[in-house]
Amino acid sequence: MSGYLLTAPAKINLYLEILGDRPDGFHELVMVMQTIALSDRIEVSSHRGKGINLYCKQPLVPLDERNIAYRAAQLMMARFPHAYEEFGGVDITIEKNIPVAAGLAGGSGNGAAVLVGLNLLWQLGLTQPDLRILAAELGSDVPFCIGGGTAIATGRGEILDPLPDLDGIPIVLAKYSNIAVSTPWAYQTYRAQFEDGYLRDDESWQDRMTQIHSGGLIQAIQTKNIQAIAAELHNDLEKVVLPAFPQVQTLRDCFAKHGAIGTMMSGSGPSVFAICESVEQANQLKTSVSTELNSPDLDLWVTQISCHGIQAATL
Numbered sequence: 001m002s003g004y005l006l007t008a009p010a011k012i013n014l015y016l017e018i019l020g021d022r023p024d025g026f027h028e029l030v031m032v033m034q035t036i037a038l039s040d041r042i043e044v045s046s047h048r049g050k051g052i053n054l055y056c057k058q059p060l061v062p063l064d065e066r067n068i069a070y071r072a073a074q075l076m077m078a079r080f081p082h083a084y085e086e087f088g089g090v091d092i093t094i095e096k097n098i099p100v101a102a103g104l105a106g107g108s109g110n111g112a113a114v115l116v117g118l119n120l121l122w123q124l125g126l127t128q129p130d131l132r133i134l135a136a137e138l139g140s141d142v143p144f145c146i147g148g149g150t151a152i153a154t155g156r157g158e159i160l161d162p163l164p165d166l167d168g169i170p171i172v173l174a175k176y177s178n179i180a181v182s183t184p185w186a187y188q189t190y191r192a193q194f195e196d197g198y199l200r201d202d203e204s205w206q207d208r209m210t211q212i213h214s215g216g217l218i219q220a221i222q223t224k225n226i227q228a229i230a231a232e233l234h235n236d237l238e239k240v241v242l243p244a245f246p247q248v249q250t251l252r253d254c255f256a257k258h259g260a261i262g263t264m265m266s267g268s269g270p271s272v273f274a275i276c277e278s279v280e281q282a283n284q285l286k287t288s289v290s291t292e293l294n295s296p297d298l299d300l301w302v303t304q305i306s307c308h309g310i311q312a313a314t315l
């Protein structure tokens, strides 16, 4: 066995609401997370020496502890020292297709892929719940990235409640390559401006989560009503990111003007997605937005909602 090839999809947030501050410094969230087909490819294999070799041609991707994929390998080596001893060091090669620092969980998905890959390579027999517990140590979005699909995520984002699959809905995704938003900055700025509106106790959080569970978006997902899903999109972080980055607001407005049935920033941005009724409409929307905004820094992709998390194949 020479190694594994992992496909690690991007995610978008169909919903992101910040409920309050947590004692651990993070925020209590209610999100609806959704994987899309746009994916990175990660090869994981063993080498005879010790340590981690990380390769990626995309210059913005760090090749050390700053990369979640690297930290995922470190975590597995620390937790399973006998396997590390037996199989040796780890080579990780990342082919980056998901834009970096985009609010699309690209880095988190790469970390999830390394956990899944090493579980297979080292024949550890860890289950999805086992992997999600390890994943939560690496970042709030990493547990979702393991299984993907459509899910309500609460807590820091690591508590997952699966929803029915929404496969195949066409999406146009857009990101200005010259804009990067720091996720800690987005949350800190939100706190500074909106802390007064935070729900103060566990009971209020629970009540709000119950409301969302029985609310319009979840019903729309359960009935696969695309128009209703599009009408229920929400992201609290838009309140701080859009005023600070007017280009992102313009992009979002441009999607709406050219007929997207719903459009929203994903995560802490700056990527924006648009939901479309058909692939033809998505291709048309991509062309219209690209023509109108006419910027060499604007990247656009036509993709679709997908029900897959990390997928593995032997090399």
Ligand code: C5P
Residues within 6 Å of the ligand: 025, 026, 027, 028, 029, 138, 139, 140, 141, 155, 156, 157, 183, 184, 185, 187, 188
């Ligand atoms: O968990 P992750 O490393 O992805 O989080 C990145 C940053 O986003 C955290 O350092 C924190 O500033 C912010 N965050 C938060 N509350 C969450 C998730 C993330 O404040 N639930």
